[in-house]
Amino acid sequence: MNWINNFVRPRINSIFSRRETPENLWHKCSACGTMLFHRELSDNLNVCTNCNHHMGLTPRARFANLFDGGVFTEVAVPDPKADPLQFRDQKKYPDRMRAAQKGTGEKEAMLVATGEMGRTPIVAAAQDFSFMGGSMGMYVGNAIIAAAQEAVKLHRPLILFSAAGGARMQEGILSLMQMPRTTVAVEMVKEAGLPYIVVLTHPTTGGVTASYAMLGDVHIAEPNALICFAGPRVIEQTIREKLPEGFQRAEYLLDHGMLDRVTHRMQMRDELITITRMLINLPPAIKGDLPPPAPEAEAPAEANSTEPPAGSAA
């Protein structure tokens, strides 16, 4: 396969979400039902201005906010073998994939990028819940491995935003094998002495929670995010009792010692900058919206990221 084809879209296009739909001027909050002006909602990173409900946010929109000036460089992810099991349920897996790609404008359920966050060079990976429930298959595994290798190569912290219903059933056992594969990726980052910070967003469940999402040096969750191994419905069926209010939500996990912090999305970037800079022993950051970094600073990163990460499909 050709790595060059796969790589580097024009850098600045990342500022404008490909999914922006100007005709959708109003959006209804899925929690309180308030009608929110599209612009107002996207300025608030898809958090309801009325009730603070955190709605889904695409990796591109998240990165546009996370990185200085909204500028980032995508890291190439090796393409896995398509439909490795020739999986058929009521639909064919390739048809489900095509529908997801058409619906999201994305290739797969994870985006990896390098850039600067408050002038702090990082590698970031974000999972896309709108792409087949963010499910973890070979591609997501490859993406996390690519992110880890990039972090080690550039000697940068890795920040990962998780969002997934779990493993991608259509890849069967190979989706399950992403648990050990992504754990190897996390090990590489840790061995290099680099921070690995996980931001758990709604929902993070199943095999994703039981692998890379629970192995961070620091765990931060967005408010009210569902974070669990077994889903509440499965548990209710098993134990035949009603679960308490807020069970398996971010605040509940914080109380039970599984998270370091629960942080509002609008404060997340500043908090990540603060924590990351302390962990890598940099002076305090200048907070706020920073212009994009000087282009030459990014140049070596670009040149290097054409190399395929190991463990890639041939």
Place this chain on the structure above:
Amino acid sequence: MTQYLDFEKPLAEIEGKAEELRALARTNEGMDVSAEAEALDAKAAAMLVDLYKDLSPWRKCQVARHPDRPHCRDYIEALFTEYTPLAGDRNFADDHAVMGGLARLGDRPVMVIGHEKGTDTKSRIEHNFGMARPEGYRKAIRLMEMAGKFGLPVVTLVDTPGAYPGKGAEERGQSEAIARATEACLRIGVPLVSVIIGEGGSGGAVAFATANRVAMLQHSIYSVISPEGCASILWKDAEKMREAAEALRLTAQDLMKLGVIDRVIEEPSGGAHRDGKAAIAAVGRAIEAMLSDLDGKDRAEIVKDRRTKFLKMGDRGLAA
């Protein structure tokens, strides 16, 4: 008494008839049924071979879950000496779904860890049907790390429907415990070999089977989700488990093709539950072979072997 699976009904009839004949002969002196009974025996034996020759994935699930199939305890008792169970996670409890401890395989001291499902109602409840809670994974982590410290190879025996989906298990960090167990599997600088002896249920199995070498018994299964669970999500109908079992590719044979496991251990005719002794012996030979494969590798090589194995996994698909 043999417990028959639904697809074994015709077999049950023939074996039942042979049994009846023999019972009749015992109560009626001078009655000779041996020729007839032997003919029925031969018919049953042929049918057994035929039934098990090409088991569908769903039937394999049924066989893998057969209550008479040898369990972890049976393997440990038969294959190891000086088995000394070690208990507890030093934190909350001792999880009886997971058993493990020091033992000798031949002369060699090892750490053996596995899921135990139990054999009757009482022991099944005691072992929580082989569904571990966080304490179980944390006990396994403790034992793996101890093995790493003292240079003992680790043998894991996997037989679980999955991690326990309970309230307390979630509160005490089921996800974190599984993730850490997988991490421990990858970190320890000693050989880790694993055998899926029955059900390899999702993350609960991965936490033990992230090994240098993984073997599966011929009719065992290893899957990201149970066929029933998959059917209810993708088909919206739990009764479509046959289709789901087919689609998931959860058999030892498919996993071998996919490069996820390293060897398939042949079961006696009619499955491990018909001749536990033979099945256990075959597993013992596989464990010895997998361990001797890894002999002579130092700590760094062992760790690298595991990492490389999993990083490469999945790049060939079913093309075989």
